[in-house]
Amino acid sequence: MTRTLPSLDSLKAQAKQLRRAVAKGNPAALARAGAAAEGFTLREAQLVLAREYGYAGWHELVSAAGDKMIAERDLHRWFAVELNNDTWDQIEQDLSPGSTPAERERALYGAYAAALHWLEVGDEANHARAEHLISATAVAVGLPDVALRHARRCAQLVREHPEAMADWDHAFAAEGLARACAAAGLTREAAGHLARARSLTAALAGAGDRDVLERRLAAEPWFGLG
Template sequence: MSTTPLPAKASLSQLRARAKELRKAVAKGRPDAIERARAHHPAYDDATFTLRDAQLTIAREYGLASWPELMEKVATELVEGRELHRYFGVELNNETWDLLEEIDEMSPLEDQERLLYGAYAACLHWLEAGNEANHARGEHLIARVALRIGRIEVGLQHARRCLELIETHREQMSDWDEPFAREALARALAATGHTAAARAELEKARELTKLVANEGDRKVLEEEFAKEPWFGLTS
């Protein structure tokens, strides 16, 4: 199996984009993409080739054993100290959101754990390098992940913590933070059977979304509202 040297000043965001492109190409049956995956993935299966499989393929193309090893190598060549925490906060956050729609409570346990621990790790790095807004967004991500994989009480705990941080440190927040927090809390309340309270939080989230100044931010919120799971609550 031949490998390729990692480019100088490699960008993990570009590598992540390449992994997404590879996954799509394999799904479309492109021979060159399938050949790459077969050459570098130790257990290639085109019927179940996920983003994580594509990431592993990319890492092994560069002679590394895993995607986390590739992430670490790129990071340590770019930044040090506090900036390293910021770097990992960003990258782990982005990677976890990328994987969120692929993994659920029916996925293998190790995939669920990787998703949840990725969210916790992102939040931990932001505690070192960010402010209370970053902390709140980390709590929101943990809540969404926990709910996605069926850890309902964990999701409720972190959704409440997210909203608490926002209400306590409003001066550090963006106008889209609170609607996101209430969206997560609405999901968690619905999952625990508190339907009336969940509907109230969802309505607050929708009303606050109308007040978000940036059209792109409003669109992101509306797209999230359209995603499951809502646990029987009409989004």
């Protein structure tokens, strides 16, 4: 008999709690982890939790829990946020053309999947941010043509729907265009977009937003662009 499924957020919290408990040597948690206790990862904790609920894997568990949600809209939003955050984590953990094919595919498909979910529940700002994520991922895995196409789409959305955007969306759009152009070898165009991104970043009202943009602008690769 399967256990009653809690919310998706609760399942995520339970998996993280199990991982932390195993790391601290909690006997009950170690028993639940079994042979996988050494070097126990979040993904392994999710698998243990899924099997405890009577499912073969985490994705099956998440899907079943999602079926219980009152509105499909909530499920789309949850996946959009999760995929967005997971893909940015991969980019920031040195994703590159030298990463394994599986790593590159996971990141790129995750970015596209996030965009699809945002198209179901988001607004123009969410769409623009999703296009920026696809572009950033494509740059990271060595697909400059793909990166440039999505960077330009991001910039188009920001330009056509200014009322939906935060001030930092304009800075991110310029940064994305600069990086994609640099990756594609369009150095002069890249330099212009980079100068605009820096100017927009300096003018941001929020210190936290400004810090995020400054860190993004400082991050490689810039393909030799100063």
